[in-house]
Amino acid sequence: MMIRKLVSLLLAISLVLPLAGCWDRRELNELAISVAMGIDKSGSQYQVTVQVVQPGEVAMQKGGSEGMTPVTLYKAEGTTIFEAIRKMTTVSSRKIYAAHLRIIVIGEELAREGIGDALDILSRDYELRSDSFLLIAKGTTAAHTLGILTPLEKIPANKIYESIQTSEKVWAPVISVTLDKFINDIESKGKNPVISGIKVSGSNEKGGSLGNMKTTQPAVSIQNNGLAVFRKDRLIGWLNQEDSKGYNYILNNIVSTVGHVDCPHGGQVALEVIHSEAQIKSSFQNGRPRLAVELRTEQNVGEVKCQIDLTDMQVIRELEQQAEQVLQGILEHLLEVSQKKYKSDFIGFGNALHRSNPGEWRSLKTDWDEIFEDAETDVTVKVKIKRTGTVTNSFMEERE
Amino acid sequence: MPKIEKISNRQLMVLVFLYTIGSTILIIPSGLAAIAKQDAWIGALVGVVMGGVTVGLYILLWRLFPGRTFVGICEAVLGKWIGALLSIMFMFYSFIGSVTVLFYAGNFFKINFLPHTPFPLINILFAAVVVIGVRMGLETISRTSELMLPWVLILLAVLVFTLAPEINTENMLPVFEFGWKSLFWAGFSFAGTAYMPIVFLFAVFPSVLNVEKAQIGMYFAAIMGGICVVLITLLCIMILGPNITSRSMFPSYALVKKISIGNFFQRVEVIMAGLWFVTTFLKTTFYFYGWVSSLSEILKLNNYRSLTLPCGIIMIVFSLVVYPDVVYMQYWDSTIFPPYILTMGIFIPLLLWIAGLTKKKLNLDSKKNE
Numbered sequence: 186m187m188i189r190k191l192v193s194l195l196l197a198i199s200l201v202l203p204l205a206g207c208w209d210r211r212e213l214n215e216l217a218i219s220v221a222m223g224i225d226k227s228g229s230q231y232q233v234t235v236q237v238v239q240p241g242e243v244a245m246q247k248g249g250s251e252g253m254t255p256v257t258l259y260k261a262e263g264t265t266i267f268e269a270i271r272k273m274t275t276v277s278s279r280k281i282y283a284a285h286l287r288i289i290v291i292g293e294e295l296a297r298e299g300i301g302d303a304l305d306i307l308s309r310d311y312e313l314r315s316d317s318f319l320l321i322a323k324g325t326t327a328a329h330t331l332g333i334l335t336p337l338e339k340i341p342a343n344k345i346y347e348s349i350q351t352s353e354k355v356w357a358p359v360i361s362v363t364l365d366k367f368i369n370d371i372e373s374k375g376k377n378p379v380i381s382g383i384k385v386s387g388s389n390e391k392g393g394s395l396g397n398m399k400t401t402q403p404a405v406s407i408q409n410n411g412l413a414v415f416r417k418d419r420l421i422g423w424l425n426q427e428d429s430k431g432y433n434y435i436l437n438n439i440v441s442t443v444g445h446v447d448c449p450h451g452g453q454v455a456l457e458v459i460h461s462e463a464q465i466k467s468s469f470q471n472g473r474p475r476l477a478v479e480l481r482t483e484q485n486v487g488e489v490k491c492q493i494d495l496t497d498m499q500v501i502r503e504l505e506q507q508a509e510q511v512l513q514g515i516l517e518h519l520l521e522v523s524q525k526k527y528k529s530d531f532i533g534f535g536n537a538l539h540r541s542n543p544g545e546w547r548s549l550k551t552d553w554d555e556i557f558e559d560a561e562t563d564v565t566v567k568v569k570i571k572r573t574g575t576v577t578n579s580f581m582e583e584r585e
Numbered sequence: 586m587p588k589i590e591k592i593s594n595r596q597l598m599v600l601v602f603l604y605t606i607g608s609t610i611l612i613i614p615s616g617l618a619a620i621a622k623q624d625a626w627i628g629a630l631v632g633v634v635m636g637g638v639t640v641g642l643y644i645l646l647w648r649l650f651p652g653r654t655f656v657g658i659c660e661a662v663l664g665k666w667i668g669a670l671l672s673i674m675f676m677f678y679s680f681i682g683s684v685t686v687l688f689y690a691g692n693f694f695k696i697n698f699l700p701h702t703p704f705p706l707i708n709i710l711f712a713a714v715v716v717i718g719v720r721m722g723l724e725t726i727s728r729t730s731e732l733m734l735p736w737v738l739i740l741l742a743v744l745v746f747t748l749a750p751e752i753n754t755e756n757m758l759p760v761f762e763f764g765w766k767s768l769f770w771a772g773f774s775f776a777g778t779a780y781m782p783i784v785f786l787f788a789v790f791p792s793v794l795n796v797e798k799a800q801i802g803m804y805f806a807a808i809m810g811g812i813c814v815v816l817i818t819l820l821c822i823m824i825l826g827p828n829i830t831s832r833s834m835f836p837s838y839a840l841v842k843k844i845s846i847g848n849f850f851q852r853v854e855v856i857m858a859g860l861w862f863v864t865t866f867l868k869t870t871f872y873f874y875g876w877v878s879s880l881s882e883i884l885k886l887n888n889y890r891s892l893t894l895p896c897g898i899i900m901i902v903f904s905l906v907v908y909p910d911v912v913y914m915q916y917w918d919s920t921i922f923p924p925y926i927l928t929m930g931i932f933i934p935l936l937l938w939i940a941g942l943t944k945k946k947l948n949l950d951s952k953k954n955e
Contacts, residue, residue, distance in 0.1 A: 311696055311700060315842060315843065316842075316843070316851075368829060369826045369829060372828040373828070541758075543759040543762045
């Protein structure tokens, strides 16, 4: 009996051991929390840049700053990205922890050569999550882009992430692309992927120092800038602001945005889009695909810069027609860019065709890009102006 | 002779429900999407229909031999020696089943949460709970499953509602692209994973009180369990898309990673994984129970409990070697498992049922003649 009790006691005590924690524990002070990852080409190797948060600097109370930068960059080169990331432990005291990655930036040079292979690890590794944004560093390297410090948000990666999130809701040309979306596009035969670009503007030297954050007008800033067009996984060109806008209209990514139309007698009226709904309707006519886009938007008058009588229904109808023409122009230009300039169906007409005519699609899908080039297109736009804001006519109505 | 354990018809219902979901929910959407692409959910529905037939067959067999386990049925129909041979095949399969599901559980942990923890340790911890549960007996496990049911339902509801905003119905189109053939195979692999393992619950059937109600309840629970998996498959297709679903090791886990409500209700996948733990635990438990109870019945032991510990150790060791690597696992699951489960889950029960029916008829006839 005594022995039995003793054994039970020993067993009970041994239960304390696993209480100490699990095998895979990693304490916060052993982690380098990375918020952004940049991937560039360096000869035949990848150059990986990781933006790591300096916990002390970010959490610091006002005035207590030691004058250190809020983030640190680590760089390493490797034949594969995985090796490069592990190699970083030779310069960093902590292991890179990637679960909080917000953005993945890819240098334009690498993007032009193809990024499919570089992205494999991002979908394979268990630590990474599918909600980080993919971005292309326009005209520069990812490493350079990640080296810029920004005001308002101490962590530049957060700045970029949040500015995309905010911007895509209120400003048409911006859209976020996550890894999942990109992979889905690459795999489907009927749509080529698109990724947002970010651009560094301003003089180059100062961006990485704290000085950039200490002035009201930072010398260097990071800006969301147009969309990068891909064929398969290779970057083939950029869309300008207007075309990016058109892209988002067609893909139904518009939550709200602002555009303007010209008044009949000079000046402009700004119109706020409050609702937008686009449909891609692909069909077949005489064995040839016909690609149609139908767009319906509701808009409000947001700003008046000309002499115009907003109480007159006729004027409103005219404004609607003007807005329709403007949008029509934007969409048609985008289609032309897509068909003639880049010869790449990044809008997803192929997928629409796949959905509506799965039978015909089977014979088209292998050389869809060539067929797409000559396909007939048709754009219809319908605009409805709903409200004019808190006033009717401008107080400058009687202007000379 | 120890007292025979009894479970209520409601308890049977609960455990059939959880048993159907267990491990199916984790792996099946991927296989379905690989076969039927965006029609995976229809394939799953076809699977539910096939499952209805399968479970119906089991109920017929149960009605023919009330109060007998699978081993008992084999003996009654085929006699002592051939019956024993069949019973050993059956037992061996429940052994393989428990081992592979244990591997799944460990593999899931290893890939997603604990990459540096030794694989044996994960399996030992998981198996220990299973063995303790089975040692405590059927009544204990059944009550445990009743206790776990609300949690599973809550997590399922949270999963569906929090993912609803992410739904993109375009991913479902075009419907019926690959025709009935692929749907049939998808449905078959679904039924094979979700429903045919119910054959191992024959070890439980003799303990059920109120058999009539239990049979109807079991049918209902099996269908409901299947519908839950159809729902998850549908969400996988609508949110992840067929490509990513078929490419993921654990698509439903990739799915819950997507949950993000208003930037604060997010990164809850580890909590959601509770769904997987509970159901997979029950599946392993009943495979294991089927194995040890059949073994003890074949060996004519009074009590299966003395077998749990040695069998548990065998299970752990085998779970480490059953699949040498994950690529082999996928090969086995897609090429060897279907005909295997078809034999054990459909052909043999069907054979037993027909043979049992004729035998009974012959008996009746001979009695009349006398």
